[in-house]
Amino acid sequence: MDTTFNPPAELEQHRSRALKAGAVGLVLCVAGAALDRDHFFRSWLTAYMVVLGIALGSTALMMIQHLSGGAWGVFRRVFEASSRTLPLLAVLFIPVVLGVGSLYPWAHADLVSADKVLSHRQAYLNLPFWLGRAMIYFAGWVTLSMVINRLSKAQDDGDISVNMRLQKVSGAGLVFYALTVTFAGIDWIMALNPHWYSTLFGFLMMGGQGLAALAFTIIASSLLVGKEPMNHLLKPSHFHDLGKLMFAFVMLWAYFNFSQFLLTYAANLVEEVPYMLARLHGGWQVLALFLVVFHFAVPWLVLLNRDLKRTPSKLVVVAVWLLVMRYLDFYMMIAPEFSSTGQNLAFAGGEHGAAASHFFFHWLDLAAPLGIGGIWLWMFFTQLAQRPLFAVGDPYLRESLESTGGH
């Protein structure tokens, strides 16, 4: 058995293709930013949250893997490569910072002084504190990813003393992850609406990130499974594990979303209900129904099939589809807060609900995912090519590779 596990040469092709696509997308985004500032910032934020979800979800799954073990550890290098893209994502966050004035009602002094709720929230939602929190999130995420990746490298080089430290860092890291992702979701998405709040929002973020990370890991691994060194080593049972996890996260997504909807429906409070009403009118209800059917019902039914989960070429279709759904889900969270001119409804209508949003889709909503996704994939493939495709120092690697399923 070849134990160097060097990545296949084809990665170089994927890398350059991703870079080209990303460059085209970024050029379009720059043009869009000049032509239509408001739409640019909104589209950028939407696409950014999807891609950030892949990287952060992978970081979390990597830490869970260190704590739980299991044969799905054979995919650890894919999670690790995704987690090493976090410095790039910190850079890609800059447009969101530049767009604070376009995106968030709390950034407008006149709106804040005219609105009791916003004035009350000013202690938390103000520019210095908001920026400071964003810096803490990114500093923490990048540090966490760097520390774990460095320990993993030491493990490759044969240092077995890091095994315990990897677990300890992962345990503490998961707590940090859960808190920061919750607050980031509040800061970057929930605050688009001046009044709305949901205590489930952090869970929605984390569940979505886990799903996006699993879907992406299936896609990346299916690119590798036909080539050396993975073609002899990855078995149907390994993909079966990822498929089962993805299945679980599809249900988790539905569970969290429905819980949020039901609690709002049952409580019927004036701060909460407009968020749901906006998404059940003006054409958005079609997207809502689409998400129920194609983010949950259809993938759920399809993923029930055992053989599909064990066939990478079929499973990858579901994974790609679910990533598209992740994008539409963030679109559903963000876009209905804006009018079709790209302006936040809170700026136009004063009291929320006075102005209703109607369904729209802007060309920048295709350009932004292309730009961010392409440049991010380029970074991902760059990182993936730097290390052996299996964690060669992992004491459970042999056992994981030999596993044929069952527990």
Place this chain on the structure above:
Amino acid sequence: MSHESTPTLYGLMAEFDTAEGLIHATEQARLAGYRAMDAYSPLPIEELSEALDLPKTRLPKAVFIGGLVGCLGGFLLETWASTIAYPMNIGGRPLFSWPQFIPVTFETTVLGAALTCFFGMWGSNKLPQPYHPVFNVPEFARASTDRFFLCIEAADPRFDREATARFLQDLHPLGVSEVAP
């Protein structure tokens, strides 16, 4: 050869001390044409169901249908209770407030699927079954701790007392026993 004095048999059972030995023996027995046989192991062995070429279980389909029945039953129960049996105005909501029915619908779906799975599993394994001929072999007591057994049943058309015993002996078992019915 005379068979008058020999009692009827359930089958012949070979004992192995490793899972690999059992898997190998099962594969060989299949290649030799035996079909009516079963393997016994203290731990689940994924390869065994392939080696035995067991038919695909119909249980998943039954569980799916059980879940579906539970789902519809729960939803209809809630609908009936809230709109027909006890039509009460709660917070001004419509009587048919279907989002509020979903949690119960979910629970009854799980209940329907779980009950079908539980009883379907027992039924398809023909359990409970307090007596089975393999218990007549004293060594079989270790089947739940550290020994692996392959039993070729007399019901198999290729079964022959001497030939099958020789065949099993050639697989290097710890021993071959006759299983009384």
